[in-house]
Amino acid sequence: MPSKNPSPPAPAAVLCGLAGWVPPGVVTNDDLAVRLDTDDLWIRTRTGIRRRHVADAGQATSDLAVEAGRRALRSSGDETADSVIVTTTTPDRPCPATAPVVATRLGLAGAAAFDVGAVCTGFVYGLATAAGLIAAGVARRVLLIGADTYSTVVDPLDRTSAILFGDGAGAVVLRAGDADEPGAVGHFDLGSDGAHEDLITVAAGGSRQRSAGFEPTRAERHFAMRGKEVYRHAVTRMAASARTTLGRAGWKTDDVDHFVPHQANLRILHSVADDLGLPRERCVAHLDAVGNTGAASIPLALADAVAERRIRPGDRLLLTAFGGGLTWGSCLTTWPGLAEAPQPKRTTA
DSSP: OOOSSOOOOOOEEEEEEEEEEOOSEEEEHHHHHHHSSOOHHHHHHHHOOOEEEEOOTTOOHHHHHHHHHHHHHHHHTOOOOSEEEEEOSSOSSSSSOSHHHHHHHTTOTTSEEEEEOOGGGHHHHHHHHHHHHHHTTSOSEEEEEEEEEGGGTSOTTOHHHHTTBOEEEEEEEEEEEOTTSTTBEEEEEEEEOGGGGGGEEEOSSSHHHHHHTOOOOHHHHSEEEOHHHHHHHHHHHHHHHHHHHHHHHTOOGGGOSEEEEOOSOHHHHHHHHHHHTOOGGGBOOOHHHHOBOGGGHHHHHHHHHHHTTSSOTTOEEEEEEEETTTEEEEEEEEOOOOOOOOOOOOOOO
8 A cells, every 4th residue: 555654855066166276377269379279269260269267286076176165055044965976087086086085185184075976067966966866865065076187187289289278167955855946956967978978078187098018109198089070979879868857847948048068069069059959159168268177167167157147047958968978868857046156257368
């Protein structure tokens, strides 16, 4: 017989804080043109990027994560969390994870803390992980930070990648709440395809290279990407993932007020929007000012759009990302009312 006292629904993860931070150092397209065979017009027309921020010498991913995390906690109105997740491709070191260091520096020593590695899909994977912790009752408040210092792995002399990437961090706080309240995240779609692991790589530094016993070349120490193939996979995977997520929620494309994709390249963003039948003006883009910031790109784009009043409470958002692995993922939320938090100023070259 059915239970007379059914269990209450599992709590949902609800966004209650948001912030972004980029280091003060700036590299413009004109700066790159001094050392690379390129110019501002070539970069802008192919990527949509005008400038990117870079970490100072000695500044690590944890330093950026702490700055964004502190601001997100302040935005939430409660500077506590019982779990800290840092999603990054550029951890401070292979061991230990970066998250425990970040948690302690934020005054959250004792909190569960761990890293998530899904390259540029990391923030969406992190949202799903935080939602799972909250639904399972393991956590009540989760600080999720996407942070990357790509300047430490990108070859400054490689035109194909040096023009794309910047450093930055973005963070959200999620609390236990109800699935039907504004800010609840859900209807996730996550996927991967390791058969294409070679499309986006840093070959050296891991157990594969070290166990082989060879000294890595300069190229193997740096980020490498097969751009044309990545472009094709990114558009196809992000569009398919977005459709799957919309279908699970019973949303139509017209129900989406803002499409917030991973900020890889403006052509990719527009191609995915076109594939979905979404007007390009609904696509939230912040990469012109910061470049591709990896796992930080979606929260940084959110922080910028909220600060500029382009995203308002009640707006319906579709988040979609794609990264090395290959990995991809999407989720939905209705934007809540959040307390103001300091955001990086939008500037153009």
